[in-house]
Amino acid sequence: MSARTLLEVKGLKKHYPITQGVLKKEVGRVRAVDGVDFSVSPGETLGIVGESGCGKSTVATSLLRLEEPTAGDVLFEGEDITTYDKAELKRFRRRAQMIFQDPTASFDPRMSIGESVGEPLLIHGISDRNRRREIVKDLLERVGLSADDIDRYPHEFSGGQKQRVALARALVVNPELIVADEPVSALDVSIQADILSLMNDIQAEFDLAMLFISHNLGVIREVCDRVAVMYLGEIVEIAPTEELFSNPQHPYTRALLGSIPQPDPRQRGESITLSGDVPSPSNPPAGCRFHTRCPDVIPPEGYEFEQRHWRSVQDLRQRMRKGPLDLETVRTAHSDAAGDGHVQTAEDGQSVLDDEGLKAGIREEFDIPQRLSDDEAEDVLDRALTAEVSDDHESGRDLLDEEFQTPCEQTAPELRETSAGWEAACLLHDEQRQRVEQPADD
Amino acid sequence: MSDPLISVKNLHTQFHTDDGTVRAVDGIDVDVSRGETVCIVGESGSGKTVTSESITKILQMPPGDIPIGEVQFRDVESVRELADQFPKRVFDVHEDDAPGTAGTDVPPEEDRPGDEKHFVIVEERSGDRISRGYIDMVRAPDNALRKIRGGDIAHIFQNPQSALNPVYTVGWQIVEAVQLHSDDDDEAARERAIDLLDRVGIPDAAARFDDYPHEFSGGMKQRVIIAMALASNPDVLIADEPTTALDVTIQAQILDLLAEIQEDLGMAILFITHDLGVVAEIADRVVVMYAGKVMESGEVFDLFESPAHPYTRALLECLPGRGGDMVSIGGSLPSVTNPPDGCRFAPRCPHAVDDCFTGDQPPMYSVEGADQEVSCVFYGDGYDESVVQTEFAAAQNRTARTDGGRTTGRRAGTDTDESVRSDGGDR
Ligand code: SF4
Ligand code: SF4
Numbered sequence: 001m002s003a004r005t006l007l008e009v010k011g012l013k014k015h016y017p018i019t020q021g022v023l024k025k026e027v028g029r030v031r032a033v034d035g036v037d038f039s040v041s042p043g044e045t046l047g048i049v050g051e052s053g054c055g056k057s058t059v060a061t062s063l064l065r066l067e068e069p070t071a072g073d074v075l076f077e078g079e080d081i082t083t084y085d086k087a088e089l090k091r092f093r094r095r096a097q098m099i100f101q102d103p104t105a106s107f108d109p110r111m112s113i114g115e116s117v118g119e120p121l122l123i124h125g126i127s128d129r130n131r132r133r134e135i136v137k138d139l140l141e142r143v144g145l146s147a148d149d150i151d152r153y154p155h156e157f158s159g160g161q162k163q164r165v166a167l168a169r170a171l172v173v174n175p176e177l178i179v180a181d182e183p184v185s186a187l188d189v190s191i192q193a194d195i196l197s198l199m200n201d202i203q204a205e206f207d208l209a210m211l212f213i214s215h216n217l218g219v220i221r222e223v224c225d226r227v228a229v230m231y232l233g234e235i236v237e238i239a240p241t242e243e244l245f246s247n248p249q250h251p252y253t254r255a256l257l258g259s260i261p262q263p264d265p266r267q268r269g270e271s272i273t274l275s276g277d278v279p280s281p282s283n284p285p286a287g288c289r290f291h292t293r294c295p296d297v298i299p300p301e302g303y304e305f306e307q308r309h310w311r312s313v314q315d316l317r318q319r320m321r322k323g324p325l326d327l328e329t330v331r332t333a334h335s336d337a338a339g340d341g342h343v344q345t346a347e348d349g350q351s352v353l354d355d356e357g358l359k360a361g362i363r364e365e366f367d368i369p370q371r372l373s374d375d376e377a378e379d380v381l382d383r384a385l386t387a388e389v390s391d392d393h394e395s396g397r398d399l400l401d402e403e404f405q406t407p408c409e410q411t412a413p414e415l416r417e418t419s420a421g422w423e424a425a426c427l428l429h430d431e432q433r434q435r436v437e438q439p440a441d442d
Numbered sequence: 443m444s445d446p447l448i449s450v451k452n453l454h455t456q457f458h459t460d461d462g463t464v465r466a467v468d469g470i471d472v473d474v475s476r477g478e479t480v481c482i483v484g485e486s487g488s489g490k491t492v493t494s495e496s497i498t499k500i501l502q503m504p505p506g507d508i509p510i511g512e513v514q515f516r517d518v519e520s521v522r523e524l525a526d527q528f529p530k531r532v533f534d535v536h537e538d539d540a541p542g543t544a545g546t547d548v549p550p551e552e553d554r555p556g557d558e559k560h561f562v563i564v565e566e567r568s569g570d571r572i573s574r575g576y577i578d579m580v581r582a583p584d585n586a587l588r589k590i591r592g593g594d595i596a597h598i599f600q601n602p603q604s605a606l607n608p609v610y611t612v613g614w615q616i617v618e619a620v621q622l623h624s625d626d627d628d629e630a631a632r633e634r635a636i637d638l639l640d641r642v643g644i645p646d647a648a649a650r651f652d653d654y655p656h657e658f659s660g661g662m663k664q665r666v667i668i669a670m671a672l673a674s675n676p677d678v679l680i681a682d683e684p685t686t687a688l689d690v691t692i693q694a695q696i697l698d699l700l701a702e703i704q705e706d707l708g709m710a711i712l713f714i715t716h717d718l719g720v721v722a723e724i725a726d727r728v729v730v731m732y733a734g735k736v737m738e739s740g741e742v743f744d745l746f747e748s749p750a751h752p753y754t755r756a757l758l759e760c761l762p763g764r765g766g767d768m769v770s771i772g773g774s775l776p777s778v779t780n781p782p783d784g785c786r787f788a789p790r791c792p793h794a795v796d797d798c799f800t801g802d803q804p805p806m807y808s809v810e811g812a813d814q815e816v817s818c819v820f821y822g823d824g825y826d827e828s829v830v831q832t833e834f835a836a837a838q839n840r841t842a843r844t845d846g847g848r849t850t851g852r853r854a855g856t857d858t859d860e861s862v863r864s865d866g867g868d869r
Binding site for chain 1: 485486633636637640641645646647648649659661662689690691692693694695697698716717718719720721722723724725742743746756757758760761762763764768769770771774
């Protein structure tokens, strides 16, 4: 690995407009990638990890200009490729090759492996057929296939073998950068290991820079020197691989690591479970984008919450911002939260839940204890719930909004160096910001 | 000990194709008891999915076919019900103690009671009531199976999309499932459906009752499917890779949910997965399959603590991200139409000796001091099992191959052997 930077990405954005009507008026944007920075050196593998919809694959396609980025610079050996014209782009693409998850889709079934792998050579002016065959044979052996495979067809190869052929084809033009998007995700574990070792070997042999995109942290750990963790279009942490695994600094990284089931039954039940789904990238949450799910979301000044309960109260608050609660569910599924005595029989013989029963049911639905440990917080919550069940949703909602704000929704944390020595974007690491910008509690 | 709820015995499931008969499942035994989670783990082509689909015969037949084997479903309620419904197809073991009049294609060692038409097997009666017996699912006709599928035995799959009808609301589909198995009127069925949706963690269940499947995320759709499966209060849930298509944080939520409802409802779960991490998280018992055979089975703590079979060890050692070096198993899956003699794993096993290449797959030997059984000659008489209880990678290095392949140690030559991996097994 060298100190020289081969690829540098600055402020990369890719937004997709959401349009409406015949005039295709833009009514919103999907912020698939929303300002990411990173760099890769020759001989280095940078991993990008995240869940579906975090933008990791879009980073790959937009930095290679397979789709045009919305904003940002992509410097390759110091030159900004976003300004390249067609001819320059073509030359650049030879130096930066991409490998995809499904190798089958990237081969023409009617072309022999030799033709497929040798095709880029022809395009790049090597017209001597025998010379091409020699180069291809040599490469096939280097990726663990046999030179005799040159005249076979794609359907004669297994998934793992096809991925080897794909590697050979990427290598045939002597690239400096390989961008691999989930290259082993479609393979069985025992085959994954083979392909990953091969990629490691090839990278060392050819001194390649590699950008390795995967949802699988285990796979990332095998091949990457450094890892960038993405959430909703942003990088939330970027760190040397082993350090990231042993000492994650961002709550999302911790959750991601903690969600991987470990092949050791003695560790069962130790996983961290995040609540809810990933929000839509067309309308990302304000402040820290992770605040709607973060288990460590910062509580407001002046209240002593148990962290777990604070998370649940936040869930309730976020739900109430969307509109009145679904009391039918509470009546149907949580009618016994307050115990007997809160169910009354109405005139028509139906049993109904009284207000206290409803409030207890709401708490149960949101996993909030029937009494919070902090008296003042309990008082606020109780008043809000009373309003909610008395058909006064607005006051309930506003009360929670006023009292139970989190600094995490007001300030967007920036990727900053933490005391651990690498960068993470979380206000828990940015004490100064927190002190300066947290609203005074009055 | 009470009988297992489901006993798969000597199951052979085959597919007749132009290239020959694919022996996807080739003689396996699996038991699932009430309230227990059994995981079948294996790679593609292992036969794990076909096993799960053979139990209620949801596989396409033809080309699928179960020429040999039995799947016993021991739910007395169902036995009584089906005995009433199909009186001519009941076989009373006690009335007729003669050995089973086995059909021509049933091997003699497989002493199945009755003949092909009998599928309700009664073993004991107390007075007039049946007190012990089972349904033989392999022989059961379609109309009997339909009652059991989606009733006593529910299925969930990797892709929830395929199990939901896009043109009906989610609520309507669950109400339908509820009413299929109860006499609930519309109002009561609606309440039950809302209760189920809430139970599986769909927020605002009542408000979402009238939403269509496409309005739910992947994880939420899988929850809806679980709710539908629960609508019939099943005794057994068969889950085929239900979390494989989901992100890890959502997978963790669904695994938590399954564990929770199992505890609440006491269901048995048969869980099919390729992921040993998931196995360690939820299994009580584990069955490791390879090329249509069971390599090893046992209690989850014992099996992970000391994997007995070389293949199990290899699977654990090749998991990416453990820290340490990754192992490559080398070689490739044996042919599914013409499997080799002896142990199916022998061509890739660094410990293989002559006995491994002849005869049948070794029998299931019990492992001393553990609740585990293993199909490997080294656990038989005259062998020292400690030989195979070492690291797979180390063993590979010791027995550097001389078979012309480049399979030496972890820089292995890989999956490049002559046979193309056939996906005839798992789909
Ligand atoms: S800024 Fe707040 S919400 Fe975001 S990760 Fe840090 S603690 Fe969690
Ligand atoms: S030692 Fe023989 S029987 Fe045991 S796993 Fe290896 S090949 Fe199979």
